Amino acid sequence: MTPTHLGPAEHLFSAEEVEAAIQRMAVAINKDLEHLTPRRPVVLLCVLTGAVVVVGQLMPHLHFPLVLDCVQVSRYGAETSGGSLQWRTRPKESLAGAVVLLVDDILDEGITLQALQEYCVAEGAAAIHTAVMVRKKRPRTVEVQVDYVGLEVPDHFVFGYGLDARGLGRNAPGIFVLLEDN
Ligand SMILES: O=P(O)(O)OC[C@H]1O[C@H](OP(=O)(O)OP(=O)(O)O)[C@H](O)[C@@H]1O
Numbered sequence: 001m002t003p004t005h006l007g008p009a010e011h012l013f014s015a016e017e018v019e020a021a022i023q024r025m026a027v028a029i030n031k032d033l034e035h036l037t038p039r040r041p042v043v044l045l046c047v048l049t050g051a052v053v054v055v056g057q058l059m060p061h062l063h064f065p066l067v068l069d070c071v072q073v074s075r076y077g078a079e080t081s082g083g084s085l086q087w088r089t090r091p092k093e094s095l096a097g098a099v100v101l102l103v104d105d106i107l108d109e110g111i112t113l114q115a116l117q118e119y120c121v122a123e124g125a126a127a128i129h130t131a132v133m134v135r136k137k138r139p140r141t142v143e144v145q146v147d148y149v150g151l152e153v154p155d156h157f158v159f160g161y162g163l164d165a166r167g168l169g170r171n172a173p174g175i176f177v178l179l180e181d182n
Pocket residue numbers: 047048049050051073074075076077082104105106107108109110111112113164
């Protein structure tokens with residue numbers, strides 16, 4: 001199905017392909033984190049809004065004690081190019097001494113994930129692991145560590161599975177390229 005209300009779109013990955021990629025990420029994350037015996041559960045930080053779908057799919061496949069928290073930051077809003085990072089909600093859990101698993105829907109320029117990693121370090125996290133559902137194949141000016149990547153997408157604006165195009169398309173059942181903007 002092509003979500004026509006967003007205009008012409010190219011179907012990149014089906015829902016089944018995205019779910020399989022998320023499951024592969026879960027296997028890799030479990031391998032790294034389930035043998036840890038931290039004094040407290042891992043803090044899974046869902047990067048709202050877009051990561052809500054990937055986090056919902058990923059969590060039931062994670063086999064270690066975790067607490068779910070969220071951080072809400074935004075730099076695209078109604079645009080298809082990024083601006084300055086707006087902080088909306090900070091985590092409620094203390095990150096001091098915690099093993100943090102940051103989960104976002106996409107790594108594009110990398111500015112969001114880099115800022116969140118710096119935030120976790122500043123809050124005293126003991127270790128930070130990062131997972132993204134999709135990574136855009138593009139040059140980056142920022143150095144950002146990503147430990148788990150579900151799928152690679154071309155350097156075009158994409159939507160679906162939590163990713164929005166001007167606020168819409170987060171419910172699209174798969175990942176699509178928005179053609180009119182690319
Ligand atoms: O790597 P970057 O270029 O920094 O972009 C990645 C970020 O952009 C999107 O968030 P957005 O600002 O659109 O907020 P949203 O999650 O509410 O859609 C996406 O969810 C990532 O968090």
